[in-house]
Amino acid sequence: MEWGMGLLLLTMVMGILLKWxxxxxxxxxxxxxxxEDMEKKSGCGVPKGSLGWPLxxxxxxxxxxxxxxxxxxxxxxxxxxxxxxxxTHLLGTPIIVxxxxxxxxxxxxxHGNIFVPAYPKSIRExxxxxxxxxMNGNLQKRLHAVIGGFLRSPxxxxxxxxxxxNSVRLTLGSWKDMQLLHVQEETKKITFEVLVNxxxxxxxxxxxxxLKREFEEFIKGLICLPIKFPGTRLYKSLKxxxxxxxxVKKIVEERKSAxxxxxxxxxxxxxVDVLLRDSEExxxxxxxxxxxxxxxxxxxxxxxxxxxxxxxxLAVKFLSDxxxxxxQLMEENMELKKQKKDSGEDYGxxxxxxxxxxxxxxxxxxxxxxxxxxxxxxxxxxxxxxxxLIPKGWCVLASFISVHMDEEIYENPNLFYPWRWExxxxxxxxxxxxxxxxxxxxxxxxxxxxxxISIFLHHLVTTYRWVAREDEIVYFxxxxxxxxxxxxxxxxxxxxxxxxxxxxxxxxHQKGAIENGICTTxxxx
Numbered sequence: 289m290e291w292g293m294g295l296l297l298l299t300m301v302m303g304i305l306l307k308w309x310x311x312x313x314x315x316x317x318x319x320x321x322x323x324e325d326m327e328k329k330s331g332c333g334v335p336k337g338s339l340g341w342p343l344x345x346x347x348x349x350x351x352x353x354x355x356x357x358x359x360x361x362x363x364x365x366x367x368x369x370x371x372x373x374x375x376t377h378l379l380g381t382p383i384i385v386x387x388x389x390x391x392x393x394x395x396x397x398x399h400g401n402i403f404v405p406a407y408p409k410s411i412r413e414x415x416x417x418x419x420x421x422x423m424n425g426n427l428q429k430r431l432h433a434v435i436g437g438f439l440r441s442p443x444x445x446x447x448x449x450x451x452x453x454n455s456v457r458l459t460l461g462s463w464k465d466m467q468l469l470h471v472q473e474e475t476k477k478i479t480f481e482v483l484v485n486x487x488x489x490x491x492x493x494x495x496x497x498x499l500k501r502e503f504e505e506f507i508k509g510l511i512c513l514p515i516k517f518p519g520t521r522l523y524k525s526l527k528x529x530x531x532x533x534x535x536v537k538k539i540v541e542e543r544k545s546a547x548x549x550x551x552x553x554x555x556x557x558x559x560v561d562v563l564l565r566d567s568e569e570x571x572x573x574x575x576x577x578x579x580x581x582x583x584x585x586x587x588x589x590x591x592x593x594x595x596x597x598x599x600x601x602l603a604v605k606f607l608s609d610x611x612x613x614x615x616q617l618m619e620e621n622m623e624l625k626k627q628k629k630d631s632g633e634d635y636g637x638x639x640x641x642x643x644x645x646x647x648x649x650x651x652x653x654x655x656x657x658x659x660x661x662x663x664x665x666x667x668x669x670x671x672x673x674x675x676x677l678i679p680k681g682w683c684v685l686a687s688f689i690s691v692h693m694d695e696e697i698y699e700n701p702n703l704f705y706p707w708r709w710e711x712x713x714x715x716x717x718x719x720x721x722x723x724x725x726x727x728x729x730x731x732x733x734x735x736x737x738x739x740x741i742s743i744f745l746h747h748l749v750t751t752y753r754w755v756a757r758e759d760e761i762v763y764f765x766x767x768x769x770x771x772x773x774x775x776x777x778x779x780x781x782x783x784x785x786x787x788x789x790x791x792x793x794x795x796x797h798q799k800g801a802i803e804n805g806i807c808t809t810x811x812x813x
Contacts (some may be wrong), residue, residue: 322693335384336377336725337366345377354764360662363387363690373676379408381665383683384676387491387690393719394673394684395665396727406666406683407620414506414525417579420587424500427574430566431584438562443555444486445637445739452482452743453635460751463777468757470772475597475744480589482740484598487559487585488539500537500587502528506586506743507593511765530588537582540564544578559585587783594766596737600744601773603653606704608756608775611674613649613657615708618749620645625750640742648709650741654723656704657768658689663725 346362353362363385366374372388386392395403405422415421420431438444455478463464463469480500484490509525516522543560546569556562560581567576607614620643625810628635641647665684670677678684691702697720698708724731731737757774761767 301367301807308322308494314629325502333677334679335373335375336370337385338379339375341380343380345380345382347380349377350376350378351764355762358695359658359763360689363687365627367690370670372673377687381683383685383686384678385687387687388674389691389719390692391673391676392686392688392722393726395684396663396719396722396725396729398727398796399610399670402668403665403684404668406664408511410512410522411510412515413514413522414509414529415587417581418583420584424693429564429742431572432728432732434562434566435559435588438556438559439486439733439736445736448482449635449637449640449739449743451485452478452740453747455482456744456747460747463752464779467778468774470774472597472601472769472772475600476593478531478744479591479600481594483591484588485558486736487588488536488543489560490539495535496734499532500534502535503586503589503593506532507590532586533579533582536585537578538687540578540582540585543553553582579649591731591733591737596740597648598767599653599657600661600741601735601769602657602659602761602767603649603741603745604748604775605756605759605761605773606653606656607649610704610753613704616645617649617745621749624746627701637735637739640739640746643742644710645706646742647738648706649745650738651709651721652704652706653741655692655698657767658692658723658763660725661689661763661767663729664689691722707719751780754778 298786317533335484340345340349350362353359366376366385367387373384373386373391375382375384377383386395407421413420420428423431459474459478463474480503481492481496484496484499490496506525509522512521512525514522516526522621540560544564547561547564558566563576563581563584567574567581570576584679606618624639624643628639663686665683665686667678667680667682669680673676691697695701724734724737754775755776757771759773759777760770762770
């Protein structure tokens with residue numbers, strides 16, 4: 289009897305599996321037939337490529353490349369085989385990868401009506417349905433405009449410059465008593481505190497410590513298995529987000545209550561003010577719920593924990609490997625410091641951003657670092673771009689790292705060479721240099737990021753010399769230094785200028801590199 293029941297159950301399971309297999313095969317054949325019809329009609333075809341193994345596709349090769357010194361190798365290998373646009377299968381989905389800047393430009397600019405964001409399930413779960421990353425249409429444009437306008441305003445830059453200077457000086461001041469410090473951890477102390485102040489005017493203290501602690505727990509789940517059972521990474525991160533939301537929502541509610549009690553309309557002091565005022569001025573249907581505002585404030589904290597501090601860290605890494613660039617950066621910034629000391633004037637935000645070689649160093653750091661290595665989009669309908677058919681429902685990965693490391697665009701792309709920007713300048717169009725994305729989703733805080741990095745580099749090179757320990761860059765799941773970049777610093781309290789305004793603080797090794805006119809170490813990409 290038991291044997292008969294077991295056989296019956298096995299038969300039922302096999303029947304279900306066969307039906308599921310037949311249904312999926314039929315669905316796949318319909319898609320292939322539809323695609324063939326589209327190719328015949330348009331005269332273009334789905335890009336060449338390989339979908340790899342069943343279920344896993346080419347995911348293992350993709351991940352493995354992120355643990356090498358050349359993360360772009362996955363793209364380069366397939367680019368040689370199939371061309372600049374190819375198909376593959378990553379993270380459980382068929383995908384078109386573009387390493388062509390012109391195709392990337394179309395993907396970035398045609399947003400909402402043709403392409404929508406497509407991110408891994410863990411990111412969607414953690415950020416929620418009202419996330420800025422997943423938002424589309426008029427609401428996304430509206431929020432991008434109001435937040436971008438605030439972050440780009442000269443008034444904010446003038447005010448936040450003082451705050452960034454104080455934060456940088458405080459952190460750098462603590463270094464003189466440290467035998468060994470880790471740049472990756474130290475830069476986060478600066479950037480997170482500055483960004484939280486810009487977003488909701490929270491200064492040093494218990495609240496900031498709580499926000500940083502919970503945010504670190506929250507962000508660990510951005511790239512993980514999308515399983516939310518108790519004890520899993522995603523579950524822990526979701527709980528951390530709940531605790532963050534409680535605190536941020538309390539701040540938003542208190543600010544809203546204070547705004548209702550006064551009619552005073554001065555300049556918005558932070559992003560909470562900006563979003564509350566925008567919601568107040570909008571119609572009832574377009575008003576933003578407080579949960580919505582709180583969730584997006586948390587999401588905007590990500591650059592303070594990841595993007596900007598990593599750019600600062602990698603700038604120190606690349607400069608450590610290129611003494612001639614470090615020497616020129618020191619000269620330029622020492623000259624500014626001397627001018628300010630002689631005139632008795634305070635620094636303005638334009639002073640920092642007007643240093644040409646400093647900006648070249650930052651641009652080159654962004655190009656080599658590729659902290660945001662690409663964006664994922666999903667096609668809402670069949671679209672032909674430069675003769676390539678991207679079928680409806682397929683994802684597209686616009687690869688920024690492939691463009692930034694393309695020998696046809698950048699000579700010796702693996703080399704940290706800030707001087708290339710003196711020649712390139714505006715000649716590198718937006719589609720060939722996209723460290724902040726592009727189109728309607730261009731990062732609204734890009735100018736603020738440059739300002740913060742400029743201030744950090746200025747005070748670093750005019751305060752210390754340093755020796756970096758050997759360390760490696762890891763590119764998966766996000767860009768990190770393997771050992772958090774340990775360095776030992778020596779205060780520049782005994783520097784002096786010679787007649788040509790050159791700092792006489794260089795080691796024999798550095799002087800030799802300058803005389804040879806080259807960087808001693810190329811960045812290992």
